[in-house]
Every structure is written in C-alpha cells, then in structure tokens.
Amino acid sequence: VMDLDRALAFSRYADRVFAVSPALRDEIVAALDTSFDWTGEDAALDDCIDTGNPVALATAMRRLRRRVFVHSMLRDLTGRATLVEVVQAVSTLAERTLAAAIAVHTRVLTEAHGRPIGDETGLAQALVVIGMGKLGGRELNVSSDIDLVFAYPEDGDTDGQRRISNREFFDRLGQRVIASISHVDADGYVFRVDMRLRPYGESGPLTVSFAALERYLVERLPG
Secondary structure (H helix, E strand, C coil): CCCHHHHHHCCHHHHHHHHHCHHHHHHHHHCCCCCCCCHHHHHHHHHHHHHCCHHHHHHHHHHHHHHHHHHHHHHHHCCCCCHHHHHHHHHHHHHHHHHHHHHHHHHHHHHHHCCEEECCCCCECCCEEEEEHHHHCCCCCCCCCEEEEEEECCCEEECCCCCCEHHHHHHHHHHHHHHHHHCCECCECCCCEECCCCCCHHHCCCEEEHHHHHHHHHHHCCC
C-alpha cells in the first residue's frame, strides 16, 4: 500500500495520461475515495450511439479507458480498492465499450444495407458477443486482452436496397467493432482483441450463426 504521491511517482502511465490531460488528475484524486462512477461516462457513450458517429465513439472510449485505468490503479495502490473491484471495473469497461461499438457500427451498416433478417423467423437479427477467458469470468486485469466469439441467431439477408447476406453483414460489423476497440491512434487503444477461440480458430469465419456454432460444439467437444 502506498500513499498517493508515491503511487503516482511509480506510474509512467499516469504521468503520460496527466501530461495529456492535466485537469484529469484533480478529477481523479477528488473521486479517489469511491469506486468508479459510470453515470457520466455512460452518458458520453450514449451520446455517440445517438449520433451514430464512429470517430467520436473511438475518442470517447479511449478517454474512458484512461479514466478507468488510472482511477482503478490509484485506488489499488493506495489500498482503497479490493482485487474484485479492480477486475470488475476493467471488465465493465470491456462490456460497455463493446456494446457501444456494436450499437454505433450496426447503425452505420443498417443505413447502408438495411436490417439483417432471419430466414426462419423473419425477425431482425443482432450480433451476439460471447466473452471467453477472463472476460467471460469478469476477471480482466489492466494488461488483459479480450477473447471474443461473434455469433448471430439466423442466416438470411438484409432488407435494404443494397442487400447482403446476414453473414456478410455481421462479418463487416465484427471487423468494425474489432478495429474500433483495438486500433492504436493518438489516444491509444481500448483493448487488444483476440478472436482465435472462435470455431476453427484463425481459419474459421469471423462470425457464425447459432446453428453453425451448435454444430461445431457438438462435433468438437468431448462427450
């Protein structure tokens, strides 16, 4: 356990963050006695979802990452946070940024191609993200990547004028979500993304229907 000044002296990451945003130090120090407050941060992500702006979202997610990481790190080093609080804060960051990225990029693709409609039910389809490993257990730490599997309920086609298959729609969506989370820009990145646990690994499709995922599990899992 360290006092605040010593904790800051040991963190080059915090130094870099505060150099970019000096006012952030005062904000984080003022909130150091309580766990991370998601209320205002959720509102910032919601604004990006409402406007459907991928560029604004990328910036908002990376700024949120900085706040969560520095706040959690300083609470941890100064003995204010438990291990459970830290891993849940990082896991919540992953869940909320993934949800925001899916919402924004689904909107962009739907405007171009229409909604993906299931052949069996005739209902609009949505991308389902399955968190594997530490994300699945809500045990992410500050150095974790996120292991994901992308699935969607049914095959079919979109209902717009520029129709594409559901598979193509969700492959494009998955690619955009990965890039929005993992691309390194002037603000850094949110998380590294690992898709190698998907069916058939790197040689398999980026997204799979529920039926294809079920067939894979039946064929590959013992018993």
